[in-house]
Amino acid sequence: MHAVEVNFDGLVGPTHNYAGLSYGNVASLSHASSHSNPKEAVLQGLEKMKAMHELGLEQGIFAPHARPDINVLKRLGFTGSDSQIIEKAFKADPILLRACYSASAMWTANAGTISPSVDTLDGKVHFTAANLNNKFHRSLEPVTTTALLKAMFNDERYFSHHTHLPDQGFFGDEGAANHNRLCDSHADTGLEIFVFGASSFNSALPKPVKFPARQSLEASQAIARLHQLKPENQLFIQQNPDVIDQGVFHNDVIAVANGNVLLCHEQAFLHQADTLKQIKQAYLGNKPLHIIEVPTNKVSITDAVGSYLFNSQLITLSDDSMMLVAPKECQRNQAVHDYIQEMILADNPVQQVRFFDLRQSMQNGGGPACLRLRVALNTDELAAVNPGVRFSEEKYTELVSWANKHYRDSLSSDDFADPMLLTESYQALDELTSLLNLGSVYPFQQE
Numbered sequence: 001m002h003a004v005e006v007n008f009d010g011l012v013g014p015t016h017n018y019a020g021l022s023y024g025n026v027a028s029l030s031h032a033s034s035h036s037n038p039k040e041a042v043l044q045g046l047e048k049m050k051a052m053h054e055l056g057l058e059q060g061i062f063a064p065h066a067r068p069d070i071n072v073l074k075r076l077g078f079t080g081s082d083s084q085i086i087e088k089a090f091k092a093d094p095i096l097l098r099a100c101y102s103a104s105a106m107w108t109a110n111a112g113t114i115s116p117s118v119d120t121l122d123g124k125v126h127f128t129a130a131n132l133n134n135k136f137h138r139s140l141e142p143v144t145t146t147a148l149l150k151a152m153f154n155d156e157r158y159f160s161h162h163t164h165l166p167d168q169g170f171f172g173d174e175g176a177a178n179h180n181r182l183c184d185s186h187a188d189t190g191l192e193i194f195v196f197g198a199s200s201f202n203s204a205l206p207k208p209v210k211f212p213a214r215q216s217l218e219a220s221q222a223i224a225r226l227h228q229l230k231p232e233n234q235l236f237i238q239q240n241p242d243v244i245d246q247g248v249f250h251n252d253v254i255a256v257a258n259g260n261v262l263l264c265h266e267q268a269f270l271h272q273a274d275t276l277k278q279i280k281q282a283y284l285g286n287k288p289l290h291i292i293e294v295p296t297n298k299v300s301i302t303d304a305v306g307s308y309l310f311n312s313q314l315i316t317l318s319d320d321s322m323m324l325v326a327p328k329e330c331q332r333n334q335a336v337h338d339y340i341q342e343m344i345l346a347d348n349p350v351q352q353v354r355f356f357d358l359r360q361s362m363q364n365g366g367g368p369a370c371l372r373l374r375v376a377l378n379t380d381e382l383a384a385v386n387p388g389v390r391f392s393e394e395k396y397t398e399l400v401s402w403a404n405k406h407y408r409d410s411l412s413s414d415d416f417a418d419p420m421l422l423t424e425s426y427q428a429l430d431e432l433t434s435l436l437n438l439g440s441v442y443p444f445q446q447e
């Protein structure tokens, strides 16, 4: 049966801010306490969705989470009405309050891992939300992510949802950012490549020394079991710990795959030559596999992390050629820009590039690929997706006016003391659940 890949982009939430919460993520740390512009952020994301839709791709929308997370503040001992809780938390621990206001669920490449039905033994599409337990602000996400995934993919005939992995670092799971799939087409069984940062149980494997490895081998193995992947459909490879220490906190900051193409830096993986050999041997497709390995003397790790070249989306167009959907930062970096031009002229399926201004997300370490969750679906499965979360020209117009009505154009540290921010945010999200036909997914709608 015909199948397509749908990109579900995270809609940036109304409290998007820069709190410097992600140790190991260079952009997040360097923009700590800068002013953010939530309205510009959501509109930049919507522009990318619209452009993908106009290119003929199936586009979906992934709703933001309710912020601030009042329940976690209560769990941490703050009492009283919502506005009293905000006031007390702001005085006692402003950074904690900002973490509870973080819009980090916008990076849906970290929402979960998805295996398409052609890869699974029971022929269903499998979903597991990521526990994101390496960072406090992100550990708040999996419960709502699961609720959203169930509201979006609500048909047991086709979709199987799993509980996120145990909330403990040994099973650190950061979702699809560390998961790539190589295949001839989305209708064909693919090779699911799980890239882990370190092993929790096997101390013989190397670890980064400075920054944390967020994805554990044991988490990746558990996902492969839960998703009932066939043995020939799975491969576990280790990220190069040296580049984690240089700011490559997820694999999608150093590699991206699409169809029969793997674009990666030459320092992306541990024992890279052997790892690439393993990938070639395990590859299941009939089309030739293109591994585009970017050398350090053309693009340094610093340039890769600064420009987010590898956090581009690689998309397949209707004529079967591919386009690189890159952040504008790649255009500004001469070495990266030159490399992209060279790649486009070389003999491989990537023939075009388009640059997008995603500065608001980039300043927190999230490029085009971070903003989207890929879900490959056949025709029947696509028809079973909640139509409210499928992107269209009309939906775009509705969402732009919704954002213009509800979002602020500046947020700074002091604004988090303002209880009106909670009221505005919850009102916006309450309206959004009707726009996207999600039902009462948020805890504040269930009280």
Ligand SMILES: NCCC[C@H](NC(=O)CCC(=O)O)C(=O)O
Pocket (backbone or CB within 6 Å): 017, 018, 019, 020, 021, 022, 025, 028, 029, 102, 104, 107, 109, 110, 138, 177, 250, 364, 365, 366, 367, 370
């Ligand atoms: N896939 C991109 C994820 C970026 C995300 N940044 C953040 O959470 C920064 C939030 C802040 O610092 O305000 C992260 O590091 O997990």
